[in-house]
Amino acid sequence: MTKKTVMTPEDMRRTLARIAHEIIERNKVLGHLVLVGMHTRGVPLAERLAANIASYESLSIPVGALDISLYRDDLASLELKPIVQRSDIPVNIDGKSVVLVDDVLYTGRSIRAAMDALMDFGRPRDIQLAVLIDRGHRELPVRADYIGKNIPSSRDEEIQVQLEETDGVDEVTIIYAPAPKEAP
């Protein structure tokens, strides 16, 4: 197993600053903006982006949390059932611009589930997507509007995002672990 750091705490701080600026630039009417983080690590990322936007524009953007477990298309085949967490969308999203925030964009299936889930809360004007890492290998026609870093990866690799809030450290590493074998 090899492990390589691809994003340091400083890199992450800069990246989230840039994405916040891009969101501001893209959305002329910030008053219609809602950030929705996807459980688990999308939630602190969304909160950091909202804090950045607030510091640049002195405007408080509502932040929600979304759990997509109940919308997954692979529930029946999973070895382990995901723990369902409480979703919390603090405002009515009808007519709003919702920015979904997640740590890694991979197959696109989670984003599909998240869009379905959002629709059950209301009818947003549009949905945008912000991710810290895009590692490719899409299985659905999904693309991100805001990307922290593109990391072309192989399926044998694991992209591990760690955040201060959930893991005690801000770091993204790439772990190469070919077919898992039991240690002797």
Added chain:
Amino acid sequence: MKPLLIKGSRIVDPAQGIDDTGSLLVSDGVISWLGKKGDTSPSADSDIIDAAGLVVCPGFIDLHCHLRQPGFEEKETIATGTRAAAKGGFTTVCCMPNTIPPLDSQATVDYVKSTAVEEGVIRVLPIGCVSKGREGEELAEMAELASAGVIGYSDDGNCVVRSRLMRRALEYSWGFGRPIIDHCEDTTLTEGGQINEGIIATRLGLQGIPNAAEESMVARDIALAELTGAWLHVAHVSTAGSVELVRRAKAKGIKVTAEVTPHHLTLTEEKVLGYDTNAKVNPPLRSQADVQALIQGLNDNTIDIIATDHAPHTEEDKLCEFGFAPFGISGLETALGSLMTLMHQGYLSLNTLVAKLTSEPARIIGDEHGQLGTLAVGAPADITIFDPEQEWVVDTRHFASKGKNTPLADSRLKGKVMATVYGGNLVYHDNALKLKTKG
């Protein structure tokens, strides 16, 4: 028929006080010679069973089983039941009269006896009803039943509920020298009951059957036996309190005998956890304290004999909600194996175990049906040969009995019947038996 020599075994015959290495010879259906180690068989031309390492004892006698015929042939027949008995080492079984029609007349008793001769493989001695039609109202014709050869009277399956009828039955039976065998159960205390009353019943949400339901009837029956001077035999004692009642009655000189089943001696109510209907039996499996008291009672001769209460049912009968399942355990084929666990654990000596299955029940049956329960020279050659050390797994698919209903299914027992000889004929033998036939 060629003589049969059983050689080199541990011969255990409590009736003669024998526990020694030796050999025995069977000819013309009787035991013709009993030799010590080193003695030479008087017959040079015989079939030989090499029984080295095995125990040879009188054929087991079961004073309490249900052969179900007539009336419930889907559960068991005399043909299958006696084969199951032979497989379990039994050469004599006494069948309970709760058939349809019940054994309350000479005709039905004769039917069972003749069917047993024609279709059975061992000796079947019927038990007659106490009351006409087993209805618990009027006495059955007990004298007629006695002349038909019943070894006792019982309405088993039911208790003789009416105290007055029980009194009359005891009084009337006095002249025949046969016991009244009562299934002691105060049904007003057990109605709706499923398993032993206690924490397991509470946990499973099943209505309990209290020890007192049995004990109050045992106490009543003992009082009536004392009153009448007649012979009471208490069927399937299951509680510590009943053991104590019988013990005190015996000390007082009241004519009472008692039996206990292998399952009550070896299993507790915990077997029912998980709602195993095959562990549903009446009286129910009780607590560990009761089991200890039963073993104690057996060892101090408060309890005279071990009887199986073999109660076969079909798989469909038992494949249902616990509350709807009938009571009963198919016990003939696991009796020795489960009793031997008590021996291996040091609770019971081999001699006591054999006595409680041979000489003691023979004493209750009497000598009217021949010299049973002994290997004495001249006695019918009813012989059981078993391996006390062999371990085996209970596989109900291989039961000779139609009743596969046992909570011991798939469990490992230590002690296995290797051969059963009835009247000189080898009616059952294990494939591993070392048998040499000549000619």
Added chain:
Amino acid sequence: MMSTLRQKEAPALPKNPDATAKTPVWRHSHILDVDDFSPQEIELIFSTTDAMKEVLSRPIKKVPALRGKTIVTLFYEPSTRTRISFELAAKNLSADTVHLSTSASSVTKGESLIDSLSTLQALGANVVVIRHSQSGAPYLAARYLEASIVNAGDGWHAHPTQALLDLYTIREHKGKIKGLKVVIIGDILHSRVAHSNIWSLTTMGAAVTLCAPPTLLPAGLGHEQKHFPKVSLEPDIERAVESADAVMTLRLQRERQQSGLLPSLREYVQLYQLNESRLARAKPDALVLHPGPVNEGIEISPGVAHGPQSVIDQQVANGVAVRMALLYLLVGGKSI
């Protein structure tokens, strides 16, 4: 101390960042009783129920989690409330539901249950919710069906989903279960709800006191033992409710008097009815629970049943969320 312990127990990081958190805790393929649930499993049920309650607060109260799954409610005893609660739970998760009821009178022997079960097997039901008058019937079903079995009440034995919703309701108000004193009053002997509550409450660390006429108490309680949780017995209702955090009363069936377990309803009311003055002996914020349907004026006074401490209506509302959580945890993914 507690916080350091918690950190140690924090789950390891997921291996694949695209997979959501995992649940090594859950290991049930059936819900037959609560006697084999660990505190961790019950906590997982609680947190999943929290999420389901949030779903129920949305404009569209339906999620696709169990799309394509068939959930059968097989009821051998009439119970509209429980059945509807399960059906709603199933429908909110987008499962298809089928209801099969068999009148008690036609059930004379087990054949009918076995017959129904083989039909359901052939039809490919994913979950079978069973209500039956015979204790242990769901165990029989679990042995013969590939579907997951949910016990919706069997005889006197268990009613696990009711107990879990009672627990959830208590936790919702008290924030915890551990250390609470919960009193259960009434016909404990015949109450599957009481049995399951005793198990789940003690599993979560509550102290349970039972208060009932001795004829309505099951055998063997009141001391430490292997096969049942430890409970206290207090036949005197006033002493029983003393400083309780929650008081649960049970429905008294009128047959109990007819079968000779009670001399009269009047005497039962005098001795065991939960009324205002008796409730006043409990803690001021003590909750009043009842599994329903309520016999007002018998086991509970109307004032208490509808009073400010009563959470009887919330129990019903929480029932749907708890059942959604259980169905989600049972279906749609294997368990380890």
